[in-house]
Amino acid sequence: MEIDRVDGRTANQLRPLACSRNILNRAHGSASWSQGDTKVLAAVYGPKVGTKKNENPEKACIEVIWKPKTGQIGKPEKEYEMIVKRTLQSICVLTINPNTTTSVIVQVVNDDGSLLPCAINAACAALVDAGIPLKHLAVAICCCLADSGCVLLDPTKLEEQKTKAFAYLVFPNLTLSILPEGSLKVEGEPVEQAIITSVTQGAMSVDDYLHCLERGRAASAKMSAFLRRSLPPQNPSDSSRAG
Amino acid sequence: MEPRLANTWRLTVNEKKFIETALQSDLRIDGRRPFEYRKISIKFGREDGSTEVQLGQTHVMGFVTAQLVQPYKDRPNEGTLSIFTEFSPMADPSFEPGRPGEAAVELGRVIDRGLRESRAVDMESLCIISGKSVWSVRVDLHILDNGGNLIDGANIAALAALLTFRRPECSLGGEDGQEVIVHPPEVREPLPLIIHHLPIAVTFAFFGNETSVVIDPTHYEEAVMGGRMTATLNANNDICAIQKAGGEGVLQSVIMQCLRIAGQRAHDITTKIKNAVESYNTERALRKIKRHSNSVSLDISGADVDVVKNQNRSFDQKGVSERSKLIPGKSIADQSMDIEGETKSSKQGQTNRIEGDAKSFIGGPSSWDPYAGGVNLDLLKASLASRGTSTPSRKEIYSRGENMSCEAKPVEPPKDNSLASSPIEAAKTPLGTNGEKTLKDAVKSKNKRKKKASSAGGS
Numbered sequence: 001m002e003i004d005r006v007d008g009r010t011a012n013q014l015r016p017l018a019c020s021r022n023i024l025n026r027a028h029g030s031a032s033w034s035q036g037d038t039k040v041l042a043a044v045y046g047p048k049v050g051t052k053k054n055e056n057p058e059k060a061c062i063e064v065i066w067k068p069k070t071g072q073i074g075k076p077e078k079e080y081e082m083i084v085k086r087t088l089q090s091i092c093v094l095t096i097n098p099n100t101t102t103s104v105i106v107q108v109v110n111d112d113g114s115l116l117p118c119a120i121n122a123a124c125a126a127l128v129d130a131g132i133p134l135k136h137l138a139v140a141i142c143c144c145l146a147d148s149g150c151v152l153l154d155p156t157k158l159e160e161q162k163t164k165a166f167a168y169l170v171f172p173n174l175t176l177s178i179l180p181e182g183s184l185k186v187e188g189e190p191v192e193q194a195i196i197t198s199v200t201q202g203a204m205s206v207d208d209y210l211h212c213l214e215r216g217r218a219a220s221a222k223m224s225a226f227l228r229r230s231l232p233p234q235n236p237s238d239s240s241r242a243g
Numbered sequence: 244m245e246p247r248l249a250n251t252w253r254l255t256v257n258e259k260k261f262i263e264t265a266l267q268s269d270l271r272i273d274g275r276r277p278f279e280y281r282k283i284s285i286k287f288g289r290e291d292g293s294t295e296v297q298l299g300q301t302h303v304m305g306f307v308t309a310q311l312v313q314p315y316k317d318r319p320n321e322g323t324l325s326i327f328t329e330f331s332p333m334a335d336p337s338f339e340p341g342r343p344g345e346a347a348v349e350l351g352r353v354i355d356r357g358l359r360e361s362r363a364v365d366m367e368s369l370c371i372i373s374g375k376s377v378w379s380v381r382v383d384l385h386i387l388d389n390g391g392n393l394i395d396g397a398n399i400a401a402l403a404a405l406l407t408f409r410r411p412e413c414s415l416g417g418e419d420g421q422e423v424i425v426h427p428p429e430v431r432e433p434l435p436l437i438i439h440h441l442p443i444a445v446t447f448a449f450f451g452n453e454t455s456v457v458i459d460p461t462h463y464e465e466a467v468m469g470g471r472m473t474a475t476l477n478a479n480n481d482i483c484a485i486q487k488a489g490g491e492g493v494l495q496s497v498i499m500q501c502l503r504i505a506g507q508r509a510h511d512i513t514t515k516i517k518n519a520v521e522s523y524n525t526e527r528a529l530r531k532i533k534r535h536s537n538s539v540s541l542d543i544s545g546a547d548v549d550v551v552k553n554q555n556r557s558f559d560q561k562g563v564s565e566r567s568k569l570i571p572g573k574s575i576a577d578q579s580m581d582i583e584g585e586t587k588s589s590k591q592g593q594t595n596r597i598e599g600d601a602k603s604f605i606g607g608p609s610s611w612d613p614y615a616g617g618v619n620l621d622l623l624k625a626s627l628a629s630r631g632t633s634t635p636s637r638k639e640i641y642s643r644g645e646n647m648s649c650e651a652k653p654v655e656p657p658k659d660n661s662l663a664s665s666p667i668e669a670a671k672t673p674l675g676t677n678g679e680k681t682l683k684d685a686v687k688s689k690n691k692r693k694k695k696a697s698s699a700g701g702s
Contacts, residue, residue, distance in 0.1 A: 024388040025300040026462075027333050037289050041387065043333030065332055065340045070308055070383045105333035107385060109304065110289055 006158060007036075011146075014154045014219060019121075019230040021129045027105075029130020033122035035154060037112035042122035044130040047100035059094040060102060064123070067107045080106075080116055087120055087140075087170050087197045093133045102132055113157035114142040116168050116199065121227070128231050137173040137227060138196055139220040142166060143212040145204050151215045165202025167209065169216040172196055173224035193217075252336055254466040262467045266455045271464070273299075277457045278504050281392075283512065285403050285519040291433065291527075292408030296400040299461065300390025302334075305400035306383045307408040311423065314370070314377040322369025322377040326355045328384045328397060335389040335462075346393075353486050354384070354398050357442040357475035361483035364405060365437035371413055376423050378410055380436070391461035394473050398444040399516060406441075406520045409433035442483040443512045444475045445505040449491045456497060458504065472498070474505040478513040 009015070015036030024030040027043035034040070047060065055061040064085040066077045088104060104126065106119045117140035124138050144155045144166035152159060160166055172194055195213065204212075262272055269277055281299030288295065292307035314321060328351040330338045338344075343351070358364055369378040382404060384397045412431040416424045448460035448468040460468060470490020475483040482502065487493075 024302060024333065025390055026335055026388055030333070039288075041333075043387075045332075045336050048336075067329065067331055067385065070306055070327075070381065103332060105331060107304075107331060107333065107387065110293070 005152065007156065011150050011152050012215065012219065014141075014223070015156075017223065017226050019125055019227065021125060021231065027126075027130075029126045029128070029132070031122050031125035031129050032109070033118055033125060034110075035114055035118050035121075036156065037110055038114055038118045039109040040115070040119045040122040041107040041109055042119065042126035043105045043107075044123075044126045044132065045103045045105075046130050046132065047097045047102050049100060051099055051101055055101075057099045060092065060097045060100050061094075062088050062092060063101050063103045064088070065103065065105045066119070067105065069108045069111065080119070083116065083168075083197065083199060084120055084123055087138060088123060088127065090196050091124065091134050091136060091138045091172070092127070093135055096133050102127075102130075111157065113155050113160045114168075116140070117142045117170070120170055120197075121223075125227065125231060137224065138170050139173050139224045139227060140168065140170040140197070141216045141220050141223065142168050143216045145202070145208055145212070149208065151208070151212050153215060153219050163202070165200065165204040165208070167198060167200040167204075167212050167216075169195060169213065169220075170197035171217055171220045171224075173220070173227065254463065258463070259467050262463060263450060266450055266457070269455075271457060271461075273461060275459075277455070278508075280459045280508060280511070281461075283399065283515055285399065285516065287403070287407055287519075287523045292404050294400050294403040294407065296396055296403060298390070298392060298396040298399065298459070300388060301392060301396040302386075302388035302390070303393070303396040303400040304385040304387060305397070305404035306385075307380060307404040308383070309378045309380045309408070309410045311371070311376050311413075311425070312379040313375065314373075318366075319374035320370045320377075321366035323379040324355075324359055324364055324366065324382070325379065326351055326358070326382045326384065326401065328354070328386070330386050330393075333388070334386045338386075338389070349486075349488065350394050350397055351384075353394055353444060353473055353475065353484065354401055356484045356486075357398065357444060358401065358405075361440070361442050361475075361477070361481075363438055363440055363442050363477075363483075365439060368437045369410075371423050372415070372421065375421070380405075380408075380410075389462055391463070391465050392446050392459050395444050395446050395459065398442075398475070399512065402438075402441050402443075403516055403520060405436055406438060406516070407435075407523055409435055440477040440479065440481075441513050441516060442475045442477050443509040444473050445508050445512075446471060446473045447501045447505075449493055449497075451491060454493065454497055456493075456501060458508065472501065474502055476502075476505055476509050478510050480506045480509075 005011075007015075015038075018034045019031065021031045022029075023032055023041070024043055028046040029044040030042065032039065032041045051057050051061040052063070062085055064081045066073070066081045066084070068077055084104070084106065092102070104123050106123060108115065108119070120138060120140035124134075127134060128137070142154060142160075144152050144160060144163040146152050146159075146163060152163070155163065155166065198213075200209070265272060266277075271277065273281075275281070282297075284297045286295045286297075287293065294305045296303045296305070312323070315323065328343070328347050330343060330347040332338045332340050364380070369380065371377060382401050384400055386393055386397065409428075409432075411425050411428060411433050413423050413425045416422050446459060448457050448464055449455070449470040449472070450457075450467065451469045457464060460471075465471075468490075470487070470493065472485065472487040472493070474485050477483060
């Protein structure tokens with residue numbers, strides 16, 4: 001099957017990734033993540049005292065604020081906030097600092113498709129930069145279904161608008177080299193096979209969805225390698241500024 | 244959302260005393276002199292009208308957008324300008340999301356007054372049909388990092404964004420000439436806004452003891468200061484606006500001295516903004532020129548190949564991590580699009596192998612790594628053999644251009660020699676070995692860095 005993407009990539013190619021940490025001075029942790037032309041800036045303010053009214057005070061709470069590039073904050077932004085919040089809650093160790101709130105602020109710099117995965121990646125990198133304890137990292141990717149039934153990875157905005165269905169997928173990212181065999185298996189399946197978040201839009205068949213999952217997981221392996229390479233501190237004398 | 248007391252950042256008494264005492268000897272805590280500005284850096288984003296300004300530790304982003312609306316009834320011939328400032332919670336732990344606080348409103352008003360009342364932006368040129376259809380320009384300012392003196396930083400961001408913004412060209416059409424047709428940027432070149440002059444805001448901070456005055460306060464100094472004054476003026480020394488909202492009483496002579504100093508600073512800042520905008524415009528123009536000359540060089544001959552090579556080299560001289568590097572690669576990829584349709588057909592057949600090598604491309608300033616996976620050479624040679632000679636020759640030229648810019652790798656020099664020696668309609672085998680690089684280069688998209696990575700990984 002021939003896939004002709006506008007920018008010349010194959011179905012399995014991602015756009016160039018760029019990640020930089022520690023770009024803001026006041027925030028406790030900050031990171032910017034860009035995939036091609038989509039760029040998102042995330043900042044984290046470390047554990048602050050108190051939780052909101054509806055939250056469980058026995059656990060730490062994560063608060064996400066999504067700032068679009070222009071315009072008012074509406075329902076789509078609230079939905080993104082909720083998705084990012086739940087995703088980050090599953091990777092943070094919430095029992096370490098009970099009754100605290102960690103704020104994650106996501107600022108969209110440019111949107112050229114695959115915005116939510118880019119934001120989740122940026123938020124994860126910002127949490128690492130702030131020194132918030134995490135169980136494991138998360139890598140997010142977008143897969144869309146082309147008309148021919150092929151799965152395209154990391155679509156641009158035009159491709160996302162033309163496609164009939166797409167899925168945002170977030171996978172966990174563990175360091176396999178450290179874990180011994182047989183550990184961290186949940187119900188007989190290794191944790192690496194888990195899916196943290198999946199948001200789909202449009203109708204797709206079950207087979208297509210499973211196909212998306214496979215491709216997404218394969219691509220996430222490369223992305224998580226990139227993430228791990230860019231996260232180590234550039235300046236070894238950097239200390240955590242939380243608190 | 245109730246403000247959480249523990250989040251407000253407060254300066255300790257010791258720090259306050261230290262700053263005040265130092266100021267008495269004309270020393271500032273970051274080592275500047277009292278009337279010295281911090282370093283200003285202006286960067287532009289991908290689209291027209293998006294900027295990122297850094298004033299020391301203060302980070303501000305500005306975006307300009309425009310849309311067609313109905314004008315106000317009392318001004319049917321003028322467009323509208325509106326400024327929205329967002330104090331993002333990422334800038335300061337005390338900024339809460341939701342309704343803008345007083346500081347945000349004041350900042351928005353000061354910048355608005357500077358631009359609107361002084362008639363810096365020409366509104367009448369934004370009118371398309373009087374009374375019916377005018378352009379409404381919207382400036383969004385996002386404060387990302389509060390390092391002090393947000394007004395000046397945001398003002399520079401707004402000006403830089405307005406100077407680089409391009410609005411689509413539109414013409415009147417329809418039966419009675421009342422319909423507005425907006426031309427997309429590919430059809431007709433978008434137009435810049437007409438800006439008559441640049442109103443620059445310069446902020447002074449006053450401290451109680453001995454009426455010390457400093458310019459461009461940091462957030463530490465802002466926490467200690469007794470009063471603040473912002474003077475908005477342009478390079479012609481016209482005062483567009485002055486804002487001094489309460490605070491310490493200040494002698495008239497001090498105010499006059501401040502205004503004089505503000506005039507000099509405004510001049511410096513205007514030059515900086517103009518230089519930054521000019522270099523952005525040249526880069527933008529170069530981007531357009533580059534695309535056209537590549538299509539010309541498709542007529543294959545030795546001279547044209549050199550043209551492509553030289554252009555690639557000159558682009559490389561521009562600096563390592565600028566986006567401009569990606570653009571020549573992009574324009575090349577656009578033209579080799581139809582070639583790739585064919586290569587993909589053979590590659591798609593091997594889905595398992597491709598899945599294993601799901602390629603991620605590492606570009607950007609923070610990390611660059613050679614491409615980890617390998618590409619199957621046999622497959623590439625087979626795919627090349629199934630195609631004609633004309634298509635590889637196009638890629639050959641591009642790959643030569645790309646490879647000239649690559650760092651010297653041991654495998655490349657012999658290949659380059661063979662490329663130079665073989666004519667365009669060469670036998671398939673030498674093209675096959677060179678083709679391994681050309682195919683990879685064509686398959687990878689815009690980023691030259693990726694092509695470097697692929698050749699490093701594959702060879």
